[in-house]
Amino acid sequence: MTSRPIAVVGPTATGKSDLALDLAQELDGEIVNIDAMQLYRGMDVGTAKLPPDQRRGIAHHLLDVLDVTETATVAAYQSAACAVVDDIMARGKTPVIVGGSMMYVQALLDEWGFPATDPEVRARWETFLAERGVGALHAALREADPAAAATILPTDGRRMVRALEVVELTGRPFAASAPTIGTPRWNTAILGVDRETAALDARILTRTALMFDSGLVDEVRGLLEVGLREGLTARRAIGYAQVLAYLDNEYDLDHARERTLIGTRRYVRRQRSWFRRDPRISWVDGADPELAATALAVLSAANTDPTGRTAQ
Numbered sequence: 610m611t612s613r614p615i616a617v618v619g620p621t622a623t624g625k626s627d628l629a630l631d632l633a634q635e636l637d638g639e640i641v642n643i644d645a646m647q648l649y650r651g652m653d654v655g656t657a658k659l660p661p662d663q664r665r666g667i668a669h670h671l672l673d674v675l676d677v678t679e680t681a682t683v684a685a686y687q688s689a690a691c692a693v694v695d696d697i698m699a700r701g702k703t704p705v706i707v708g709g710s711m712m713y714v715q716a717l718l719d720e721w722g723f724p725a726t727d728p729e730v731r732a733r734w735e736t737f738l739a740e741r742g743v744g745a746l747h748a749a750l751r752e753a754d755p756a757a758a759a760t761i762l763p764t765d766g767r768r769m770v771r772a773l774e775v776v777e778l779t780g781r782p783f784a785a786s787a788p789t790i791g792t793p794r795w796n797t798a799i800l801g802v803d804r805e806t807a808a809l810d811a812r813i814l815t816r817t818a819l820m821f822d823s824g825l826v827d828e829v830r831g832l833l834e835v836g837l838r839e840g841l842t843a844r845r846a847i848g849y850a851q852v853l854a855y856l857d858n859e860y861d862l863d864h865a866r867e868r869t870l871i872g873t874r875r876y877v878r879r880q881r882s883w884f885r886r887d888p889r890i891s892w893v894d895g896a897d898p899e900l901a902a903t904a905l906a907v908l909s910a911a912n913t914d915p916t917g918r919t920a921q
Contacts, residue, residue, distance in 0.1 A: 614694055614704040614795050618714050619802040620880040622812045624895035626659055629707035631901035636703040639668040641693055643708030646846045648675045654820050654828045655848035677843040678836040684723045687716040711883040718797055719788035724775045734770040757783040798911045800904055801890040817870045826852055847872040
């Protein structure tokens, strides 16, 4: 029915992975991960990474490609994922891109050229963050680029550092480096999966409990032995940051669970707001008992659209 890529995006815990597997099975496809934290080896329980024995024999790409000491970057992902998608298509198969990391999705599907980086400028802002904290860094960003300060979480020190670096190097607002939304790369069909808010909250509650009950604390202890604390990205992941705080006696385990739940719900709100702004996405209900069939019908309609856009 289609040889162009399919992207399955949307908030956490909506059912994207199962749908992606169904589509890959139906369309002779291979899975391309676009969840930033699932790039990391050993971060399995806390990222809800699908175990190999549940992947239905379907090839999965860009899982377990980084050590927790390495820094995941959007630019590096973009380069690696473009090569993977091109290879899958060259072999006559359908790339099924799945995940909810917002900037990674946009970097892969849009022509996003990243501003240059300057190690000295970045190091200066990283030192500022280390010495004065995220509050002072956010105040500096608010002064330099109020629009960026309004959209970046005040706890996201790494992204604030990057925004301040870009503003300093380019003399332009951070948003000026963002891509213009147009026809997706490879004319990718984009499916968004969401659920009614109360139902999704219940799924997040269940998922959080399952992660802690399935050994998230032990997973974090094991990752500490291979350098989790030294990583700039991995240690800040939702769930991992909260367990680290528990292991450091900052609060008890119940509080770590609660903070993980709250952090996930906040992240879902950000994902929903981000993806809902993209008019190219065709939305399906993750609770639909015939979800795969519905998604295939949407894709079929998109293939017959002479403009090449996904059905709205």
